[in-house]
Each structure stands twice: as structure tokens, then as C-alpha cells.
Amino acid sequence: MHTENLTILFVDIAGFTATTNRQSRRQNASLLQNFESLLKPQIKKFSGQLVKSIGDALLLTFRSPTDAMLCACRMQDRLALHHQQHPDEQPIVIRIAAHLGEVRTARHDIFGEAVNLASRIEAVTPPGEIYLSEAVFLAMNKTEVQVTEVGLFQLEGFSHALHLYQVCHCAPPALPFGSHSADLLPVSQPALQRGAFVATALLLCAGLSWWFWPQQEFQPNLPAQLAPAKAARYVAVDAPALDEVAFSAEQQFGLVNAVHQAIEQVPGYYPADQQTAPQAAERIRLQVSTAVYPRPNTVTVHFQKAGVAGLTLEWHADQTEALLQKVSQSVVRQLGGQPETAQPQRQLDPAIFQLWLKAEYQLSTARQKNELAAVQTVLQLLDQDGAALEQYRPAQRSKCSAGTLLFQLSQQPAALEQIHAACQALTGPTATAADWLVYGQYQSVRGEFNSAEQALQQAIALRPGSATAYTELARLYQAANLPLEAERVYQQAVLMQPDHWYALQALAVFQLERGYLDSAVANFKKVIALLPQSANALTNLGSAYLLQGQIQAAADTYQAALELSAEASTQANLATIYYYLGRMPDAIRLYQQALLQLPDKFELHGNIADAYRQSGASADASRHYAQALQLLSRQLRLDPRELALQAHYLSHSDLQQASSVMANALTQDSKNAEIWLLDAMLQVRLGQPAAGMTSVRQALQYGFPAKLLAVEPDLATLSTKTEFQKLINPTTGR
Known part of the structure; x- marks a missing residue:
């Protein structure tokens, strides 16, 4: 258990008991689902930590009091916007209370007088309002959030009266607390069907994403704050x-x-x-x-x-x-x-x-190309004279690293069992920083986050100036769904080595995934300043622009990347941009070039088929849809996204089967923006515009960029409708 100063927010639904008494259990469940699904993206945007959810209430913490109050405004306005868009639904009215103070944290919960005081403030907060303590008022940036004093309150359990403040309302027709409608839409990174290669090369030499969540209680032990080291x-x-x-x-x-x-x-x-x-x-x-x-x-x-x-x-x-x-x-x-x-x-x-x-030489090559067969060959080499190599620590490190990579590529748990002894041999008093770094990565993919953290902390202790070790630790926290801790350590890595491109790019990727697109763009630009000849860095910046809806800026950036290196991912990204801009011949040309490098990528066949179909070349479209379906059929199991893509490809030849497959995809994952987009396209083909509008609404809610929906050719019949325009730009038509 440790203590720290945090801003605490209590959020609850006003009149919830009375409301639920008038509703069925299904209606109650739907109301609570809307409550959380609408508010959580706003919490995420401001780096809030959801401590716990108790039915109709949320307990949140923020490191920045200003971010806490901005988030409170966004949450109120998000619910107000939802009510404007869905006037027939039961409105959700919340009250929010904030206090800043010292809390004790343990086992993913917080305790202390500051928590009790925030709860007492919430009890006197009127529905639809945001109240805050004097501690928050004094610490926050008052130019960003306008507040006014409410008065002195004698709160239960506290001997002295306290000054309370409330956030000021804005005049109609603005939303109650002045948010822009576009800012309230989720901007977390979706998987774009036409941009299957968007941001595919985000981290050079950084390995793949972690696959497991922790299997045990994980309480992070952050490294001490360091003074800036000399630049790398x-x-x-x-x-x-x-x-x-x-x-x-x-x-x-x-x-x-x-x-x-x-x-x-x-x-x-x-x-x-x-x-x-x-x-x-x-x-x-x-x-x-x-x-x-x-x-x-x-x-x-x-x-x-x-x-x-x-x-x-x-x-x-x-x-x-x-x-x-x-x-x-x-x-x-x-x-x-x-x-x-x-x-x-x-x-x-x-x-x-x-x-x-x-073996080490071949492992280096395999890591660069992420080739499964090459990694298996490395492990076979290292097993040729196992008895001798077991006594040689660098060989054990190579085996542990190769097996970890094999698991990331194959997702086969047997790969980790095969290297357990080699990885354990890297620990102990004689272990080097390199040993601890590899062992930490191994424990990370196993989901043993406590052991992984300890290993990476050991690497940092042995090599305190290693921005790489700090970056890997931050990625660990990110995988453990601890965004505040991840961001702090990413920032620390960059603070230590301000021009260390690996740390900067990892931070930018984190920001992109969290939906902090402006910050991500700024840091990707810093990476490009360090690596002006890096096509990969330019591709990342183009992906961030695309998610911002800056289509032309994304196109220009991808073009600059292609001038440096004709990577298939960049070709596909630029082809996607041309598709959205209606430049089908250019899109087809680039998809063809990408297919020369990646002939077995089913998404590329599906994307070029879409472009051929939009161009009227139905025979070519059918041929590539068939190839995409054939490639999908080779996979042992399809995840929900792949099922939705399979339905999309089928919809151009068998609508009935496509509907069945799409229903299966949505049953497995009903919170995926891309799946809802694909379902909207299917509903249009089925002649069901109302159902299509419902799916568009869901795609927006779960994070698909509104500006890309607006230019999606397969939604052209919906885009002329007033309801669609209001969804894409909620201020239109008022």
C-alpha cells in the first residue's frame, strides 16, 4: 500500500432508484450499459483511472485536477448529446463531485479521508451539475474551466464547513458545459477494413504486442523519477x-x-x-x-x-x-x-x-522479418548440442528470445514451455542487463506481470541510462491496462533521452492507441526530425493523420514515405486514401503493387476487389473476392473481425450466407467499430437503410472516424439522408 495525491471524481446517476423501479430488468441493464459505454471513452481521453464501477456510480482518479474537471465537463456533455440524438430514450442525468487529496492505494482500490470527502460532496451535488472542493479549485487551471463559488457546506462527518464550487454552464444552443460535439465522439484507434495496414509498422525492432492479461494481482512499482540524462x-x-x-x-x-x-x-x-x-x-x-x-x-x-x-x-x-x-x-x-x-x-x-x-545471426534476420519458419530453425540449431549450450548464458538468452518471438508469431503455448529452462537460467546474481531484459519480455508474454516488472527493474538498475529498458517497462504497463503508469514511464524514458527515437516512437504509438491524436502527431514529427529518411516514421505519421480525418495530409505523408521505400504497407495505406477520395485507378495500381509483395494477404485482395467493383470491373472484383475467401478458408479459426470481412466478401455473391456470417461476428464481438461498419454496408446491400443507420451509429460510438464514414462509397445511399449528416456532424441541421 502506498500513498499519493490524486484528484477523485465520484459520478452517479441521479434518481437511479426511482428510474429503475419503473423499468424492466432489460431496460435497467440497457441504461447502465449506455451509462458506461458513453462515459468510458471520455475518461480514457483524459488519462483517468477507473477505480471501480458500482452499479449506477463510478469512482475515478486523475493525476491532473484540470484534466479531471475537463473530463467531468465532457462526460456531462456526452450524455446531453446522446439525449439530443436519441430523444425517445430514457435520459441519463448524472452528478459529478471532485476533491483533491492524499489517498492510499492498494489492490486496485483507494482509501482515505479524501475519498470520504469526495463522496460527501457528491451527496450534495444537484443532478446535472459538477461540484468541486476548494482544493481542486486552487490547483486547477482556471482558464480552461470556468467555475463559480456555491457557498459554505457543512458535510456529514466533517467538523468544519467547506467552500464548494460548481462548473459554469454555457448558454443554449451549446452543450451544457461547452464541449464541441466532434470532440465527444470516440477517437481510439479502430481497425480500418480498407486500411488494413494502417499503422502496421508502428514500432521498429520493438517486438509484437503482448498477448496475455495478468493472471495475478498486479500492483505496479514505478521507478523513481530521474533527472534528465545527457541526450542520446x-x-x-x-x-x-x-x-x-x-x-x-x-x-x-x-x-x-x-x-x-x-x-x-x-x-x-x-x-x-x-x-x-x-x-x-x-x-x-x-x-x-x-x-x-x-x-x-x-x-x-x-x-x-x-x-x-x-x-x-x-x-x-x-x-x-x-x-x-x-x-x-x-x-x-x-x-x-x-x-x-x-x-x-x-x-x-x-x-x-x-x-x-x-543461430544468433539467423535470429536477428528472423526478428526483422517476423518469419515463423526462420525462428523455428533457430531453435532447432540451439538444440543441436543442448548440453554444451546450456552452460553458455548468451545461448540461453538467444533461446529464450527466440521462443518468446515464436510464441508471439504463433500464439502456441508450447513455444513458451520449450524455453522455460533457458529463460530461468538468465536470472540470478550474475545476470546482466541484457539477461533481465530478455527474461522480462518472456514473463510479459506469459502474463506474469509481477515477475516481468521485477526483471525490467533489474535491467534498469544495472543499466540506469537505458531508455530501451524504460520503454519496455512502459509497454508492460500498457499491456497490463495501466495507462497512467505506462504514460509516466514512457515520459520518463523520453525525459532521460529526449532524442532517443525508439522511446519517442513508442510514446507516440501509445498516444495514438489512447486516442491522443494531437500528441501522437507531434511526437511522430519529432521522430521524423531524428530520422528524416525513415519511411516507417512517415507511415506512422500518415496513419495518425488518417485517424484524425486529415485525408489529404495522410495522402501527402504516405506519398513521401513511398518515395523513400516502396513498402507494401505504405502502398496499401495510400491506396486506401485514394479509395476514399474516389481515385479508383490510383487505388487499384497501388493495391496491385502491394500484392506483388504480399500475395497471400487476404485483406489486400478484398480491398482491391472493392476498388474494382467501384470502378465497374465486376469480373476482376469477383476474382479477388474469391481469392480473399480462399485465403480465409485456410485459417484454422476466424476471429470476429475476420468473420465480418468474410461476410463482406460473400455479400457480393451470396447475401443470405453473408447475413448469417455477419450475425455470428456481431454475436462474438458487438463492440468492434469495424464490424459495425461492415454490417452497415451489408444492410445497405440488403435494402435495409434503417438497419444500416443503426449500424453506422454503433460504428461511430465504438470509435470509427466520422470523416471516413462520410466518404465511404458503400454508404453513399445513406450519406444523403439528414439523419446520417447529423450523426457525422451533430451540429448540422440545428
């Missing part, structure tokens, strides 16, 4: 192309990898990759020469940082392990650091070491 400096390794006969690809990889790992040991330095190399502040020149004297195929390695004495080694394949250790120690010293003290280990048999080096 990237070190590029300039290595020429080498003759693989004299110096194998595995040995070349081992050499460069040893230099990279050495760079990471020095606080403030990071190894440059292809994207950061042009802007690197330091460069290490790696020279490898071959000769026939004194023996055939003699390899000499020389590497040096400008202005510092270098190191020259004669390379012998049977001494690779010892030579790489010398390389690592020399690089650390050249950068002004102190080599980490490693636990002495028995030198491996040279053949065994070469086997591990080959």
Missing part, C-alpha cells in the same frame, strides 16, 4: 562489404554485434541503425583485410573511433569468442566508458561457439 548520441559502425569465403556472414554479424553491444554499455550512447546512421554523432571505422601471408586467408581486423587509439587483431575462427570479448572491451574504452564486469565463463568449443553465432 548515436554511434555508427562503418563496415565495408566483405568476402564471405575468408570471413563468414556469421563472423561479420558477430563482430558488428559485439561493437553494438559495447556501445550500449556506455551511458548516453546508442548503436545507430540504417535510419540513424546518417545523423550519428560518432563513427567507428571497421576495416577488415585479407592476405595470403603469413598463412592463406589471413584476416586482420582494425577498428577505431576518430581521435582515439584503435585496436588491430589478427582474426582466427577458432578464437572468435575471445576476440569478440576483446573487441567489446576496446570499443567501450574508446567511447570513454568502463567495460561491464562479466562473470567468467568457460570458453566454448570453437565449433559450438560458431553454431551459437550462426
Whole structure:
């Protein structure tokens, strides 16, 4: 249990008991479902934490009192807007009370006098109002929320009278607390059917999303706040192309990898990759020469940082392990650091070491491409001489990392069982920061969040300047559905290394997923300033623009990304933009280019089929719909989104079967914006515009961007209706 100062909000439905006495149980359940589904997106937008939901009441906490009051205004206005849009439904009227004070937190609950006082303020708050204590009034930004004093109140259980304030109302026809209607619509990132590749490459080298929720109680233990470290400096390794006969690809990889790992040991330095190399502040020149004297195929390695004495080694394949250790120690010293003290280990048999080096090289390639078969090959290599490699910690680290990646790609629990012993071997008093980082990632995908947090904290303790370790810890909190903690640690990583692109991009992705689109755009722009030649960073920015509804800005950004690299994901994204803009020939051209790279991507076949259909090329459309359906049929199981896409593809040949499949998808997941959009399209094809409007309303409620709905060609027959226009722009027609 620990204490901290938080702003507490109590939210409850006024007159709930009287209302429920007049309703059936189904109506009661529907009212409560509307209550939570309408308010939770607003809480999310302002980084609020839902402590608990008690029937008709919510208990929330915020770190910022201003955010708490802005959220309170948005919640009141969201319900008012819903009532305007659905005048026939029972209106939901809430009261909100706020107080700021010290609370004790334990087991996902909060306790203390501040909580009791907030509850007492809620008891005197009139329906439809927002009351706040003097503590909140003094701490908040009063230019953002206008308040007025209500008076002195003697609250039950408190000996002295307290000053209370209320948030001012706005004059009609505005919403009661002045929110813009567009701001009240959910903006969390949906999966866009036509943009199946939107934001697909959000994190370079960051692995995949975590798959499991925690299996045990998880109380985060945040790292202490740090003062800003010096800005990250990237070190590029300039290595020429080498003759693989004299110096194998595995040995070349081992050499460069040893230099990279050495760079990471020095606080403030990071190894440059292809994207950061042009802007690197330091460069290490790696020279490898071959000769026939004194023996055939003699390899000499020389590497040096400008202005510092270098190191020259004669390379012998049977001494690779010892030579790489010398390389690592020399690089650390050249950068002004102190080599980490490693636990002495028995030198491996040279053949065994070469086997591990080959596996590590192939793992690096497999990680970049996310190739399932390649990862399986790596694990087979590491099992060839298991007894010897079990005693070699780097090999155990490789096996743990490979198995974790295999699980992320295959979702097969057996992959984690296979590597359990290897991962456990990474722990203990001799473990390095790299060991703890890999072990933390393994525990994360297992859902053992307490163990994962401890491991990542150990990595941070051993390498305090590692923005990468902080970023992985933040991703852990994000996976554990602890957005406040995740945001704090992401911010801490960026504070430590303001121009560390990996941390910045991870923060921007988090903000995109949370619906903080303006902040995400700002941080993606910072990443691009650091990596001006990164097509991936531009693709991410384009995705953020698309979710904002800035279609032209998204198109321009995707085009800039394509000029740097013709990635299939970027081609598909830009094709989607052209589809929405009605430029079907351009959309088809780009979808065709993407299919050359990803011929087995069923979404691409479905997307190009839609574009052909809109162009009147029905034969081509039918052919690609058939291919999409065939690819889907190869999957052992379809998730709800895939079922909805299957129904969409079927709807152009068999409406009855499409209706049955879509009903199944909605039964499995009734809160997916994309599924509701696809159902709206199906209802239009069935000649059911009223049902189509209902599905459009649901798609909006669950987060589909209104501006994209407005330009969806398959909803053209609905877009002319006044009701549709009011949904897309609620201020229209008043």
C-alpha cells in the first residue's frame, strides 16, 4: 500500500432508484450499459483511472485536477448529446463531485479521508451539475474551466464547513458545459477494413504486442523519477562489404554485434541503425583485410573511433569468442566508458561457439522479418548440442528470445514451455542487463506481470541510462491496462533521452492507441526530425493523420514515405486514401503493387476487389473476392473481425450466407467499430437503410472516424439522408 495525491471524481446517476423501479430488468441493464459505454471513452481521453464501477456510480482518479474537471465537463456533455440524438430514450442525468487529496492505494482500490470527502460532496451535488472542493479549485487551471463559488457546506462527518464550487454552464444552443460535439465522439484507434495496414509498422525492432492479461494481482512499482540524462548520441559502425569465403556472414554479424553491444554499455550512447546512421554523432571505422601471408586467408581486423587509439587483431575462427570479448572491451574504452564486469565463463568449443553465432545471426534476420519458419530453425540449431549450450548464458538468452518471438508469431503455448529452462537460467546474481531484459519480455508474454516488472527493474538498475529498458517497462504497463503508469514511464524514458527515437516512437504509438491524436502527431514529427529518411516514421505519421480525418495530409505523408521505400504497407495505406477520395485507378495500381509483395494477404485482395467493383470491373472484383475467401478458408479459426470481412466478401455473391456470417461476428464481438461498419454496408446491400443507420451509429460510438464514414462509397445511399449528416456532424441541421 502506498500513498499519493490524486484528484477523485465520484459520478452517479441521479434518481437511479426511482428510474429503475419503473423499468424492466432489460431496460435497467440497457441504461447502465449506455451509462458506461458513453462515459468510458471520455475518461480514457483524459488519462483517468477507473477505480471501480458500482452499479449506477463510478469512482475515478486523475493525476491532473484540470484534466479531471475537463473530463467531468465532457462526460456531462456526452450524455446531453446522446439525449439530443436519441430523444425517445430514457435520459441519463448524472452528478459529478471532485476533491483533491492524499489517498492510499492498494489492490486496485483507494482509501482515505479524501475519498470520504469526495463522496460527501457528491451527496450534495444537484443532478446535472459538477461540484468541486476548494482544493481542486486552487490547483486547477482556471482558464480552461470556468467555475463559480456555491457557498459554505457543512458535510456529514466533517467538523468544519467547506467552500464548494460548481462548473459554469454555457448558454443554449451549446452543450451544457461547452464541449464541441466532434470532440465527444470516440477517437481510439479502430481497425480500418480498407486500411488494413494502417499503422502496421508502428514500432521498429520493438517486438509484437503482448498477448496475455495478468493472471495475478498486479500492483505496479514505478521507478523513481530521474533527472534528465545527457541526450542520446548515436554511434555508427562503418563496415565495408566483405568476402564471405575468408570471413563468414556469421563472423561479420558477430563482430558488428559485439561493437553494438559495447556501445550500449556506455551511458548516453546508442548503436545507430540504417535510419540513424546518417545523423550519428560518432563513427567507428571497421576495416577488415585479407592476405595470403603469413598463412592463406589471413584476416586482420582494425577498428577505431576518430581521435582515439584503435585496436588491430589478427582474426582466427577458432578464437572468435575471445576476440569478440576483446573487441567489446576496446570499443567501450574508446567511447570513454568502463567495460561491464562479466562473470567468467568457460570458453566454448570453437565449433559450438560458431553454431551459437550462426543461430544468433539467423535470429536477428528472423526478428526483422517476423518469419515463423526462420525462428523455428533457430531453435532447432540451439538444440543441436543442448548440453554444451546450456552452460553458455548468451545461448540461453538467444533461446529464450527466440521462443518468446515464436510464441508471439504463433500464439502456441508450447513455444513458451520449450524455453522455460533457458529463460530461468538468465536470472540470478550474475545476470546482466541484457539477461533481465530478455527474461522480462518472456514473463510479459506469459502474463506474469509481477515477475516481468521485477526483471525490467533489474535491467534498469544495472543499466540506469537505458531508455530501451524504460520503454519496455512502459509497454508492460500498457499491456497490463495501466495507462497512467505506462504514460509516466514512457515520459520518463523520453525525459532521460529526449532524442532517443525508439522511446519517442513508442510514446507516440501509445498516444495514438489512447486516442491522443494531437500528441501522437507531434511526437511522430519529432521522430521524423531524428530520422528524416525513415519511411516507417512517415507511415506512422500518415496513419495518425488518417485517424484524425486529415485525408489529404495522410495522402501527402504516405506519398513521401513511398518515395523513400516502396513498402507494401505504405502502398496499401495510400491506396486506401485514394479509395476514399474516389481515385479508383490510383487505388487499384497501388493495391496491385502491394500484392506483388504480399500475395497471400487476404485483406489486400478484398480491398482491391472493392476498388474494382467501384470502378465497374465486376469480373476482376469477383476474382479477388474469391481469392480473399480462399485465403480465409485456410485459417484454422476466424476471429470476429475476420468473420465480418468474410461476410463482406460473400455479400457480393451470396447475401443470405453473408447475413448469417455477419450475425455470428456481431454475436462474438458487438463492440468492434469495424464490424459495425461492415454490417452497415451489408444492410445497405440488403435494402435495409434503417438497419444500416443503426449500424453506422454503433460504428461511430465504438470509435470509427466520422470523416471516413462520410466518404465511404458503400454508404453513399445513406450519406444523403439528414439523419446520417447529423450523426457525422451533430451540429448540422440545428
